[in-house]
Amino acid sequence: MKSLNKVRIGKKGQIVVPKKIRDSLKLHDDSILTIYQDGSKIVLVPTSNIGTATRGILKGTWGKTKQEIDDNLKKERDSWDREFKI
């Protein structure tokens, strides 16, 4: 469910995560969030959801199929030994 809120950035760049969202995600003081830029969006992810939030974020980078991804991975891994002629 999406929750739309407007927040203002403070003098030192701080923002307040709205209480409704904090309660919904069980965030409290000292909770750690990961923050990253996704194009024009700023994404804040609670560390307890970091896997869910980052799954598939680089889809299509290493290959379209598992076989293609595995082949590229193997080529890359084997290249260390080839490059150093071990």
Place this chain on the structure above:
Amino acid sequence: MGQRVQDLVGSFTLNTTIALDTPFLIYHLEDTKPYSEKTTIILDTIGRKNSTAIISLISYTELLVGILKKENIELAINVRAFFENNPFINILDFRLEIAEYAAKIRSKTNLGLADSIIVATAQSSKAKYLITNDKKILKAQIFDVEVVLLDELI
């Protein structure tokens, strides 16, 4: 959730260090099913339990090669920021201690250089598990780190 994954993540604590090899990271970031279902559970649990994940500089390099081949510098910067700002995923430098462990591992198992460095990185950070999907790395089971194949979790 499969029993094996449940057992694995059930053993994670605040003090558990888990080493992640490149296939783990790429399957996750590519959403390669059915592996990404397991990588998601593992990463969410690491975050929830404040455990520590480590990756070798080798894996970081391998990740970046795929991105830079797409000539996507912005994405590479974002990936760097993702790792730098992530409180529970650490990239470990290739330092003297790891070089010496890697040489020992390679001499005993004949694993490739990169594989040996990855096992050595896990070993030097006292990781309990090294999660990969590369069967060759099972040769490193003779050392202290437990090698877990993603295929075994499916």
